[in-house]
Amino acid sequence: MSQQIPGVLGVFSHMDTLIDAIKHFKKNGREDLKVFSPAPLHDIEHALDEKVSPVRRFTLLGGFLGCTLGYVFTSFTSLDWVLPTSGKPVVSPVAFTVIAFELTILFGSIFTLFGIILNAKLFRKRKTLYDDRFTDDKFGIFIPCTGDDAKVLEKELRSQGAEEVTHG
């Protein structure tokens, strides 16, 4: 059973109002905002000013692993059962580069996929409030809070232009 995170959710119709609200809450020291938008928009990204995603490290690691595996596996199998062909060297690095290249791409991609799944927390049950219109034309801000904070934040969200505010 996944535990719901308590908080307030403000629904916005306009991106500029949303960005002003993000700036307002960030100015007040709130770094735990969860912002919903129907598309990845640069203006929201700039307003949130988040760190660079660590997915790139997964890609790099996968690429390195694939490349190494490509050379090591082809060399090992060639030496495990020596089958000379056309006077070519048994371990042929040039020929094996093709395999190493393909495996670099393959492992880089698979690791990138895992990077996205782990960092974006896919395949997990949603723990916060949500509105179906976020995949259509509405924007939203979710702020985790409890008790009296919720009432204060609801007021703040409304004053920042949220058209609907819900608690959960």
Add this chain to the structure above:
Amino acid sequence: MKELNFPYNDITRDILKTLEKPSTSYVLMMACIIGGVLLGGVCWTIQLREGMGVAGLNHPVGWGVYITDFVFWVGIGHAGTLISAILFLFRARWRNAIFRSAEAMTIFAVMTAGLFPIIHVGRAWVAWWLVPYPNQRMLWVNFRSPLLWDVFAVSTYFSVSAIFFCIGLIPDIAAIRDRAKGLRRKIYGFLSVGWDSSNHQWRHYMAGYGFFAALATPLVLSVHSVVSWDFAVSIVPGWHSTIFAPYFVAGAVFSGMAMVMTILIPFRKIFSIEKYLTLWHFDMMARLVLLTSSIVTYSYLTEYFIAWYSDDKFEQFIFWERAFGKYAIPFWGMIFCNCIAPLPLWFKSIRTNLKWVFVITIFINIGMWFERFNIIVSSLAQEYDPYAWGWYTPSIIEAGITLGSFCWFFMWFFLFIKFFPSMALTEMKELATPPMKGKKLAEEAA
């Protein structure tokens, strides 16, 4: 660009409309397509029961229609990756409306291509011997063989394209989920893998998407290069050429773009999405077709020049025979369809006349199939020793399997457009101006 600026909810509504209950014409079309797939299946079953004798393959032409089909279908897939990955990196905004269909086409084309080596080897039940695995025979595969490079290249291409495609679909599946009810909502909810459109997800998603595009770009260039080396690494006259890799890649993009247009022209009409898939998109695609047609034509001329300049009698003979020998019809068909038929695309009035564009793209599809047939068969039929020459004519079984492969490809595509959005909702929204309260900001964003 201004004409592609629609309100967000219009985009969602119009694109998801394509997923509505299928019309009678769609059902009839699917019935015909499935009939074609069954025909292909029957032909393959006959080949499995009777042996390779029912195919037209025999000494010296051991590679015929099946390998032609394989190269053709791998090539068709290339335009999808070009549009989805390379044009993404170049930030070509005209890709947004078409890349989803093109990507789907890539997946289904590679799925089709993957069948042909299995069909071609005859004993399909041992096709998995191509994969290196520890086995009782203690024998490993030969990694110095271009055929094995091909196994790795094509399977990597399929895997990476499939991941890229599925990742791209997630936000759009979430949009379907949020509009659906009952069982449909549950199914799309499961497929949307917990997507909630939050900044916590977009941040990592967009970073990963960029890396997929960066990885898919060299991959797409490598795949058809590796396919070309199946031929170029051998010493068969007409095949042993250093220009094969770029020549094949350009040809693949050429045929793939033509196929994208062949599919999208009726598609926009059937689903009434003319306002999203505009003449501007077709103009841009036609320009790319024209460019790749020029590269392909230049490669044909280079092949002839090198055959003459090399003073290699066998090379010169093969190129003479291709044009004036027994296989002259596919050769001149190739020249007409790939070099001459696309020439009217120099004129904007033709590029924006979809009836003309449709006819030209059909010619290109035929021409590119002829190109592969021409390269493969003519060289094998008349290699070095005249005593070993022999002629090849495709059998009815091979024709049936080829027809079945087209139906197999279209079957997946038709199923796809009824279950998933064939235009990317989120990327179309990226093109539009977000809803703004302040007019000034809206103008700035536009």
